Amino acid sequence: MNHKDVQIGQRVRVTTNGLNAFVVGRPEYWTRTHVKLVPIKYEKSTRYEKMISTQLELLPTEEQFPAHGGTFQRPEGLF
Numbered sequence: 001m002n003h004k005d006v007q008i009g010q011r012v013r014v015t016t017n018g019l020n021a022f023v024v025g026r027p028e029y030w031t032r033t034h035v036k037l038v039p040i041k042y043e044k045s046t047r048y049e050k051m052i053s054t055q056l057e058l059l060p061t062e063e064q065f066p067a068h069g070g071t072f073q074r075p076e077g078l079f
Contacts, residue, residue: 003027003036003053010068011059012040014051019043020059027053 001012010023025039028050037050064070 001053001056001058003038005058006036006038006053006056007068009065011043011064011072012038012056013059014040014042015055015057016051021049021051021056024048 006023006027008023008025011020012023013020020043021040022043023038024041027036027038030037030052036053038053038056039048039050040056041048061069063072065072065074
């Protein structure tokens, strides 16, 4: 995933562990110019992490929140 495409509130899949997460912040600088750290929060968890942008995969549009063009509705207990 290109760090320029990241928007707060998008749903992503972490490729290293297969879990879904939400983008909760703007990509941050890292030592490599083409790679950024993206703050995420895992679904159904209180865990926050900063993941390398190349380890994130954007979920399809239909699985995004309505603000991002999808139809995903938050299940109870998701946050």
